[in-house]
Amino acid sequence: MADGANPESSAQGSGETRREFLYLTAGAMTVVGAAGAIWPMIDSMNPSADVLALSSTEVDLSPIEEGQSVTITWRGKPVFIRRRGAEEIAGAEETPLADLPDPQTDEDRVEKPEWLILVGVCTHLGCVPLGQKTGESRGDYGGWFCPCHGSHYDTSGRIRKGPAPKNLEVPPYVFLTDNSIKIG
Amino acid sequence: MSFKTNNKVVQWVEDRLPLISMGHHTLYEYPMPKNLNYLWNFGSLAGFALVTMIVTGIILAMQYTAHVDMAFNSVERIMRDVNNGWLIRYIHMNMASFFFIAVYIHMMRGLYYGSYKAPRELLWQLGVVIFLLMMATAFMGYVLPWGQMSFWGATVITNLFSAIPVVGESIVTWLWGGFSVDNPTLNRFFALHYLLPFIIVAVVVLHIVALHTVTSNNPLGIDMKGPQDSLTFQPYYTIKDLFGLGVFLILFAGFLFWAPNYMGHPDNYIPANPLSTPAHIVPEWYFLPFYAILRAVPDKLGGVLAMFGAIAVLFVLPWLDRSKIRSCKFRPVARVFFWIFLINGLFLGYLGGKPAEGWYVVASQIATAYYFFHFLILLPVILPMIERPRELPSSIHEAVLKS
Ligand code: HEM
Numbered sequence: 001m002a003d004g005a006n007p008e009s010s011a012q013g014s015g016e017t018r019r020e021f022l023y024l025t026a027g028a029m030t031v032v033g034a035a036g037a038i039w040p041m042i043d044s045m046n047p048s049a050d051v052l053a054l055s056s057t058e059v060d061l062s063p064i065e066e067g068q069s070v071t072i073t074w075r076g077k078p079v080f081i082r083r084r085g086a087e088e089i090a091g092a093e094e095t096p097l098a099d100l101p102d103p104q105t106d107e108d109r110v111e112k113p114e115w116l117i118l119v120g121v122c123t124h125l126g127c128v129p130l131g132q133k134t135g136e137s138r139g140d141y142g143g144w145f146c147p148c149h150g151s152h153y154d155t156s157g158r159i160r161k162g163p164a165p166k167n168l169e170v171p172p173y174v175f176l177t178d179n180s181i182k183i184g
Numbered sequence: 185m186s187f188k189t190n191n192k193v194v195q196w197v198e199d200r201l202p203l204i205s206m207g208h209h210t211l212y213e214y215p216m217p218k219n220l221n222y223l224w225n226f227g228s229l230a231g232f233a234l235v236t237m238i239v240t241g242i243i244l245a246m247q248y249t250a251h252v253d254m255a256f257n258s259v260e261r262i263m264r265d266v267n268n269g270w271l272i273r274y275i276h277m278n279m280a281s282f283f284f285i286a287v288y289i290h291m292m293r294g295l296y297y298g299s300y301k302a303p304r305e306l307l308w309q310l311g312v313v314i315f316l317l318m319m320a321t322a323f324m325g326y327v328l329p330w331g332q333m334s335f336w337g338a339t340v341i342t343n344l345f346s347a348i349p350v351v352g353e354s355i356v357t358w359l360w361g362g363f364s365v366d367n368p369t370l371n372r373f374f375a376l377h378y379l380l381p382f383i384i385v386a387v388v389v390l391h392i393v394a395l396h397t398v399t400s401n402n403p404l405g406i407d408m409k410g411p412q413d414s415l416t417f418q419p420y421y422t423i424k425d426l427f428g429l430g431v432f433l434i435l436f437a438g439f440l441f442w443a444p445n446y447m448g449h450p451d452n453y454i455p456a457n458p459l460s461t462p463a464h465i466v467p468e469w470y471f472l473p474f475y476a477i478l479r480a481v482p483d484k485l486g487g488v489l490a491m492f493g494a495i496a497v498l499f500v501l502p503w504l505d506r507s508k509i510r511s512c513k514f515r516p517v518a519r520v521f522f523w524i525f526l527i528n529g530l531f532l533g534y535l536g537g538k539p540a541e542g543w544y545v546v547a548s549q550i551a552t553a554y555y556f557f558h559f560l561i562l563l564p565v566i567l568p569m570i571e572r573p574r575e576l577p578s579s580i581h582e583a584v585l586k587s
């Protein structure tokens with residue numbers, strides 16, 4: 001050009017950076033493209049629409065007597081429903097939070113104190129704790145006992161002793177009437 | 185390459201695809217140290233086991249149904265109605281155990297004779313990769329019959345991933361394809377159980393390429409220095425490997441025909457029930473030492489890390505052991521600690537099969553600590569300070585003549 005720039009060196013210089021720029025952007029686009037192509041395949045392994053569609057269950061509570069427990073299935077997992085007696089409720093409410101590895105009040109875990117509703121899956125590695133049937137061990141705290149690696153849960157389903165890190169999960173549920181709930 | 189032929193057809197193929205000369209090289213003229221003992225048989229035995237698993241597995245897959253409502257019954261049908269189905273399934277079941285026996289002995293051989301040391305680091309690491317893939321394959325295979333142990337083993341092991349902070353739960357849901365171990369899980373485990381053995385074959389090929397680049401170690405742990413130190417593979421080691429295979433198969437037949445369920449667990453003949461966990465769940469015997477390590481740590485994430493760490497240390501072992509001497513024959517202190525390590529490992533296996541209560545817990549904590557002490561402190565720090573190795577012989581040939 002007329003301004004006398006050295007055509008060779010400028011061509012070389014800009015050629016270098018331009019090539020690097022092209023490598024970089026092409027490389028980045030390839031990665032984005034590959035990730036975009038792989039994601040649908042990975043995501044296909046996540047829960048499918050039919051699995052998600054099964055995710056709510058209605059339960060009639062009227063046949064359950066005080067002190068009785070029943071187990072129902074929700075999303076392929078057991079859900080524990082226990083109709084607690086006054087003593088169990090009082091015990092759960094009076095437990096000092098300082099005694100709990102995963103502190104949570106009993107009020108935060110129930111809609112109505114009489115009805116304790118829990119996902120019956122140990123928060124350690126997923127076994128089903130014992131304590132639903134009469135005669136099964138309920139552990140040191142009168143709730144549930146997981147035999148797999150020895151976790152003890154109390155009458156609010158809170159972890160008290162053993163390797164499980166968390167309280168038994170409370171599933172999302174609503175009371176449809178006084179005597180029936182919808183889980184999920 | 186010394187392969188020569190007068191056959192025109194063979195030569196024509198050779199000029200285009202040198203398969204025959206490759207085979208000739210690896211199975212015929214390949215030089216092996218002449219002082220190998222029977223511990224060097226277990227590599228070829230593991231290879232035989234892998235082929236057996238693939239052949240019997242493919243035949244089983246023709247009769248098996250990967251659906252939660254049908255899997256258990258389809259396996260029972262294999263046992264009762266399919267011609268020789270019982271035999272094929274029992275071979276698959278028991279050879280899985282024998283595969284692990286062969287591989288464990290193979291690995292212990294490597295530990296004792298320092299076969300992981302330069303220049304065999306990659307060879308050793310490929311072996312650890314094979315071991316990991318085998319464990320994944322066997323775990324998923326055990327889920328397929330959909331018995332109680334299948335189901336609860338799958339539940340406990342997949343739940344290990346929930347220990348990962350933040351994303352753990354999403355990963356577990358993704359692994360399951362649902363909110364618990366269920367039909368999508370069984371389906372994908374079957375797909376992967378079919379796939380992984382072929383990946384293992386590919387890694388075995390790399391393992392052998394690496395082996396043939398660096399050649400076999402031997403009980404003395406010194407290099408071959410010339411033709412006087414070696415023997416050709418054929419006929420010396422082909423026949424020795426075949427003889428070993430005969431012995432292996434006699435023992436195998438003992439289990440296969442007289443105690444086919446000895447190494448299994450009776451609860452797996454109860455159909456899976458997602459609402460009731462068996463009182464005492466245990467994995468297959470070959471996982472027990474690692475299961476003991478998992479349970480020894482009272483913290484969930486800590487236990488998972490310790491278990492995977494137990495295998496990770498094997499991966500970096502070539503750099504943890506700082507002695508230049510390979511064979512424990514010439515390492516008076518390391519040799520003693522090798523046996524302690526082995527007994528400790530067996531003890532961990534024993535503990536893994538016991539319930540996690542009472543003294544078992546304390547014992548597995550001590551044994552776990554010792555496992556890591558061996559790799560992380562004893563080998564890299566203590567042994568270099570206290571051990572004075574014995575003098576190495578100048579060559580394999582000389583040592584063989586003397587004995
Ligand atoms: C690394 C090689 C392999 C190992 C370690 C392995 C291990 C196992 C184990 C432990 C079982 C459970 C046996 C039982 O308790 O019933 C199993 C089952 C099964 N495997 Fe494999 N396997 C391997 C290769 C294969 C291959 C290549 C196939 C081909 C598709 C296959 C197909 C099956 C089938 C269909 C079952 C279910 C039937 C049954 O339970 O017997 N396996 N496998």
Ligand code: FES
Pocket residue numbers: 122123124125126127146147148149150151162163164
């Ligand atoms: S799964 Fe319940 S204690 Fe481990």
